[in-house]
Amino acid sequence: MQIEKKPAFTFFQANSEKLLVPYSDGGLNATFSGLFSDVAIEWIDLAPLLNTRPSSTFFCRVNGDSMKDERLQDGDIVIVDKSLPLQDGKKVIVWIAQENGWTVKRLSMKDGLVYLIPANEKLKPYSVTADDIFWGVVTWILHKE
């Protein structure tokens, strides 16, 4: 399979054709050229799956292995929707004021205590402070095999 190449200067809009993957009953020889215009070529559009709310959805890249035991690995791309409510158990992107940097962790909200939980035995949960800023909720992890 082949993903259509992005032209140099168009917007990375996930609701446009950039996320289309060609699909054909005739196997993988489907071409873009229209040479086989009488052959039905369907497209699997990943946008409705990955990007259900384009206006508030952002893509971020994750470095580090603090979440490695929960399917989130170094170099993965996460899709983040800022419109979603914060929920116990969701992975969230947070700005940690004191450390002056970003983190992605699993949110734990129980009995009025708010923690960010890592998925790496070497790390401890972090107690969220009033200065920390919740930025968005992770909806997808894109991991390249």
Add this chain to the structure above:
Amino acid sequence: MMYALVDINGAFVSMEMVFRPADRNKPAIVLSNGDGCIIAANKIAKNLPGFEMYTPAFQLDDILKRNNVLRFSPNFELYVDMSRRFIKELNCFTDKVEMYSIDEAFLDLDIKNVDLLSYGYTIKDTIFKNLDLPVGIGIAPTKALCKVASRIAKKFVERTNNVYVIDTEEKRIKALKWLKIGDVWGIGSRYAKKLLDLGIKTAYQFTQLTDNWVLRNMTVVGLRLKHELEGKSCLNLDEIKESKKEIGTAKAFGSMISDYELVKEATSSYIEYCAGKLRRQNSVASAILVHVETNSFRTQDEQYYNRTIVTLPVASSDTAYLVKNAIDGLNRIFKDGLKYKRVGVSLIGLFPDNCVQGNLFVDCNNKHSSIQKTIDRLNMKYEQGTIRLATSGFNKQHWESKAELRSPRYTTRLNEILNIGNDVLQL
């Protein structure tokens, strides 16, 4: 019927801060390309003593350094994308959203039995939650009054919390008595001076003039403005496109067009028109937004919409230079074999031409200045477009923008997306 004007506070800087939460309460500015002139600032920067918009940054170097003002090169690709998201968010409230400029839009509030003030706060809170963009909102029975309400919302933030509604005669009159004539939306400095000379100091006094006088002295647009301020909705937004921030045009073609040369010609002539307007207000543009679209009602045809932003290496008002760059933009998004209904151009990031820095290495701006003036004069005297450019054979050189201070294009480039790198919560 009520309208709401929603605009993004300190738009360009606020858009930068979406991805820099730690800096949200610091003074910050955006400089024109070549990093010359201050084209945008947040409120904290604007409030610094001695700070002045639209001045070359080096003149304020002392103030900027002393207050640790953050500087950005313009990232129009980011701004345009955030603007698109802003409009989409507004579309969740009503599909009647009229985009007025890159950072402001009018909404038709066709709703009954709703507390408008709390509805305004809902819009404001939603935009902030979903996009981290702070907005001000003015709600009123006409668009001109929305502008007044929005001004009040921003001026008295402590009391309004950025939302103000003009929904009674009492509030309308109070607002108009407060508003200086020079600050009335769309009145223009020439008319403002004329009115001041006649002792008309406030918007309220302006509305006390007779229709007859206004029509004779200030054209039909002036009369409509008066009616709007009186609470009678009658304004066509195109008539009053505020000059300060953005100049654009996007007329539909008479018939569907597939021919590249014709689309190119239209683009070129729209730019000529906008550039003329730009020069009449003694401004230059930092970037050009170009879009093409097919007719979405012709469902039998293949549909296409795309747009692109061309950031100019050096801000300019030169028609030849703007046309060349607009055509470059068109070439990126034009697809053969489609039936186009419309092409549109907008000049954005405008600022006064007297603070253009220029760049020794870019063949751009004022070289054509005297020729340009002659062309403008002839076009004014005869018909717009009498003297036209031969839009071909331009220098094919490409200039890389000096963009050292430009933030990543977080939302439009996969290799520049927000990096949750070096996660701070790992040891």
